[in-house]
Amino acid sequence: MAVLKFQKLFSLFVLFSMVSAMAYTEELSLDYYKYSCPGAEDIVKRITKQYVSHVPSFAPGLLRMIFHDCIVRGCEGSLLLDPTASNNQTEKTAIPNVTLKGFVVVEAIKSALEKHCPGVVSCADILALSSRDAITTINGPSWDVPLGRKDGKISLASEANALIPSPFSNISTLKQEFAAVGLTTKDLVVLSGSHTIGHGHCFIIQSRLYNFSGRGDTDPALSPGYAAFLKNRCKPIPGDMKSIVAMDKITPRVFDEKYYTMVSQNRGLFQSDAALLNDPETKNYIDLQVNTMGSSFAHDFAVSMSKMIKIGVLTGKQGEVRKKCGAVNA
Structure with a gap:
């Protein structure tokens, strides 16, 4: 039964990723917040740098967070959702995610952006930007981050447990898991x-x-x-x-x-x-x-x-822009 459940989840995620990537990634753009939230990227960079400069371990933490988010349901911030009374098993509670570090950075950035331009910048975009800025802060490589992602509303620990590559995996399993989300x-x-x-x-x-x-x-x-x-x-x-x-x-x-x-x-x-x-x-x-x-x-x-940060993104009327990264909007 466990194997069948995994195969079903795996197949659904493959289909989801393919459809989402084909339908929506063309709507991302490098200047998405140019008029709706000028200075948004500068705010993300400044706060990320502050945190990483004081605690360097936030750099690998944020990098790991964006990977774990994108692998499950695509890069739409479902990893950031806190457990609730109706759903106490979000991705954040999954086994691969209990040691993640960096949520506090994302929340600090979100708080600052909500004061600067309320309801405009998604948590998914914040995570994509901050993971890049964390690595450049420690003199690592940089890459373009096109923006316009919306936040997803569904977060399931079961999907994270099934889909995030395991540190115990062999090479065949790893290749299959990466191929399932369009990575070579x-x-x-x-x-x-x-x-x-x-x-x-x-x-x-x-x-x-x-x-x-x-x-x-x-x-x-x-x-x-x-x-x-x-x-x-x-x-x-x-x-x-x-x-x-x-x-x-x-x-x-x-x-x-x-x-x-x-x-x-x-x-x-x-x-x-x-x-x-x-x-x-x-x-x-x-x-x-x-x-x-x-x-x-x-x-x-x-x-x-x-490539990875474009997996299964939600744009346009797909998803929402959360007021707080840990909860869907009321």
Whole structure:
């Protein structure tokens, strides 16, 4: 039954994404708020920079948020909706989203924009802009963010649990999940490069370190030295939701190609990182970035992000512009 439920959700999302992308993405524009809310993008950039400059971990947090939002129902802000009495299982409560960081930044931006031009700038656009501005704040790549997204009204934890790629996934599953939303195998390996910044939670890799096959063993795909390093930082403590480890041990706060160096040396933190070595196209890309010191990574990342932020958007009379990002309008 669980498999059938996943397949049904998966098929519906594929259809939704294809129809939405074809019908509405042409209505996005780079100057969408030029007259309706002059200075909107400057406000987003200023507040994002304030938060990220004080807490750099908001940069990977916002980047992860936009990915998790776009993968489920498209880039329409459904991730931002809080649980309510009638729906206490929104995307925000889903397993892949309980460790997300950056909601406070989006809310601060929304509050400022509501004072500047009430009811004009959508939460979906705020998330798309702030995720880009967070990365440029830490001297990462930039990309164009066409605007005009509307906010969705439906948010289901079940969809997020089913559709967001898992850190335990193999390469075949990852390719299928990315293809379902119109992203290529190259987009998969390029966007995985976002793991060059930020931290992973130890509880996600506990089984990989201490009980990979159910016999108290360690994943043989991990470098022994790296496994020892991880075990020193991630103890086998049941229910430990606080301990973290950098995804890129070499340059954890720099947006560069060193993530690919980690993966090439069997030091990818998650099984989904290690899985990139099991496909010719993804492995070739990893080797290219390692051998050329990331000569094309920044450009490639910008291209893939530009594609991702257009997945299944709502525009025109589709959706709404929420007054608060955590709740649909009354």
